[in-house]
Amino acid sequence: MSAKPIEAGTGGGTGTLPVSSRSRLAQLWSEMKRHKVSYLFLAPFLLLFFIFIIVPILTSITLSFSYYNILEAPRFIGFSNYKLLFVDDDIFMQAVGITLKFAFITGPVGYVMAFLLAWLISQIPIKYRFFYTLCFYTPSITSATAMSVVWLYMFAGDRKGMLNHWLIRIGLLDEPFLYLQDIRTIVPVIIIVSLWMSMGVGFLAFLAGLQNVPKDLYEAGEIDGIRNRWQQLFYITVPSVKPQLLFGAIMQVVSSLQVFDVSVQLVGLPSPLYAGHTILTHLFDYAFIRFEMGYASAIAVVLFLLMMGLNRLIFNLLGRD
Structure with missing residues (x-):
């Protein structure tokens, strides 16, 4: 039939x-x-996206089911890497906890800070905006190595460290404190430095979106009863920049889950008692120090799935409109 x-x-x-x-x-x-003309215009992007995004993801997923040490051909071992990762690798589970703790603090705080600073800058005269934008954006484009020089001096564990010097001088400390060796302060220090360097692409997207909100919306709001800037922010500005809010949230989640350079530069690899060990640090350890690429690929797949899950959550919260 x-x-x-x-x-x-x-x-x-x-x-x-x-x-x-x-x-x-x-x-x-x-x-x-x-629509061949349209597809021809899309072809360069689709080709590069396939080569540099799709192919590496598929390769990583494939290698995660194998034992591969670069010198020998990959050997299929099934789910052994994942079993070792979640059952026997205590350092990885510790790294997951540290990464999630870091992400759930720096993600929302950095996101709110970036938006509020962009909003405050948009309120000042245009001729001063470039200066303030440059001041807040510069740390995000400065290498972690260069920034670590400043912060290592700030948190140095001797009397010459800036923080120790002033705390001893005002009488809050009797002797220097080892901020970068004490497991209680390693994560807070990394969070502080990461927040300082978090005014990146999302911050610029917020600033661009805020400057493009139509002025007549504010005039209409005043007629409808809006009396101060906070009401303007809540009822007019935020609904008008939802695409930028979504973009900034995604970028913040990705950057918060990929913390690596700041941790390595400040507390080393490995950090004391693995107190500053993150998922990406664990991946780097197995991929480029131990050269166990199959196991490192399994870590990369877990990190990828974690990012995808959090991004989907953000889309459900901010992308419904």
Whole structure:
């Protein structure tokens, strides 16, 4: 018995095709030929996206099911890497906890800080905005190595360290405190430095979005009863920059889960008692120090899935409109 024909095509095109995967491929090919100019413009991006994003992801997923040490050909071992990762690797589970703790603090705090600073800068005269934008944006484009020089001097564990010097001078400390060796202060120090360097692309997106909010919306708000800037922010500004808020949230989540350079530069690799060990630090250890690429690929897949899950949560919260 033959399949019942259905109407196919979009726009002005019509025709009859059987309901099957073959007919859908034919329909897709017809659409591509009809809009070939558009697909030609998309081709460079799609090609680069496939080569540098899709292929590495698929390769990493494949290698995560194998034992691969670079010198020998990959050998399939099933789920052994994942079993070792979640059952026997206590350092990895500690790294997951530290990374999530770091992300749930620096993510929301850095996100709110970036938006509020962008909003405050948008309130000042235009001729001063570039200066303030440069001041807040510069730490994010400065290498972690350069920034660590300043922060290592700030948190140095001797009397010459700036923080120790002033705390001893005012009488709060009797002797220097080892901020970068004490497991109680390692994560807070990394969080502070990361927040200082968090005014990145999301901050610029917020600033651009805030400057493009139509002025007549504020005038209409004043007529409707809005009396101060905080009411303007809540009822007009935030709803007008939802695309930028979504973009900034995604960038903040990605950056907070990828903390690596700051931790390594401040507390070393490995850190004291692995107190500053993150998922990406664990991945780097196995990939480029121990050269266990199969195991490192399993770590990368877990990190990728964690990012995808958090990004999906953000889309559900901010992307519904």
